[in-house]
Amino acid sequence: MKFSNLNAKEKTASVGLIIFFSLISLVALFPVISLIVASFSPSSDLMRFGLAPELFFSAFTMENFDVLFGGEAGAYWRWYLNSLIISGVLIVISLFFSSLVGYALALYEFKGKRFIFILVLLILMIPFEILMLPLYTMMINLRLVDTYFGVMLPLIVAPITVFFFRQYCLGLPKELMESGRVDGCTEFGIYARIMAPLMLPSFAAMAILTGLMSWNNFLWPLIVLRSNDMFTLPVGLATLLTPYGNNYEILFSGSVMAIIPIIILFLFFQRFFIAGLTSGGVKG
Structure with a gap:
């Protein structure tokens, strides 16, 4: 009206x-x-x-930005690039594997399905601080300390992402899977060609949440990264606060620049994000 x-x-x-x-x-x-x-x-x-x-x-x-982009904090763009690479790759890999796990838990019947889902819920309830030491030991044994993959590996199949995809896939029509099998599609073909397009809202919602989690992640990169050239943006900005001086004005400038990718990500996926949180895969 x-x-x-x-x-x-x-x-x-x-x-x-x-x-x-x-x-x-x-x-x-x-x-x-x-x-x-x-x-x-x-x-x-x-x-x-x-x-x-x-x-x-x-x-x-503009002095704060002049110092940020060169001079004392000349490594800023390197930190920015590290965060972009880690977040971008993690979004793609995490959505692919987590959606496969959630899709299988929701639409297939197999032995141990309930047990696996209970494990996902249990891991979801364990604070990350409890897992840090064994995860760090694992990174040392795999020689992934101070690498991009060392930062990404524990987050590739996150329990919250698997749980979200599983709940979303429960609303997808199984009849489409049967139709795909009749037409000669493989199981992966059914997922990629038939079911994945119906899951686009859930992919968009998880892309935003996974990107936000990865972009703002501070504790795990702080533990697993050692060299200044490998620091992500949150870790790098934290190094501006030292016992010899707190460069708050530069920290504020760097934080403003750090907001931009998240805003772009949300604006790009916002329509699908709202649909992914409010609707299922079947439209009446």
Whole structure:
């Protein structure tokens, strides 16, 4: 219904709701706005005002970005590239293998199926901090310390991703699988040609969540990476805080740049992301 077709009472209510949700949005976005403003502010103003409202009236400068992109923090683009490579490769590999596991657990009957699903749930409930030491020992034995694959390996088949795909695939019609078998499709052909297109919303939702998890991952890369050239963006930015000086202004600038890939990822997949969280594979 168009706004012009509403009566006076309905128009007043609509305007009130718009104002209310706009204020809520401003409150939610205030930390991001403060971060952006701080990234263009001199370090002296940050020390005087912090992120107080006075910061908005300080003099803007590009010096923070000049230092970030060269000079003291010249390795920034290397950290950025490492994070892009790890996140991009992990998204592709994780979605492929996790979707296969979730698809099999949902639509096939085989011995030990329930036991495997219980294991997935149990691993999901174990805090990562408990698994860090055995995982690190495994990386040492496999000689994957300080490598991209060493960062990605524990996250390739994440329990939460398997669980999500399994729950989504429960809503897919098994009749399509039977039709594919009648037409001579292999089991993998049924998955790739028939079922995977129906799973696109779930792929988009998990691409965003997996990308966000990988991009912001700090603890595991901090443990398994050793050289400065291999650091991911969160680990590299953390090195800017030292006992000899805290470069908060550079840290803010680097954090602003770090937001961009996640925003692009979400904008690209947002339509499928909402569909993946709210609907199943069968449309009535």
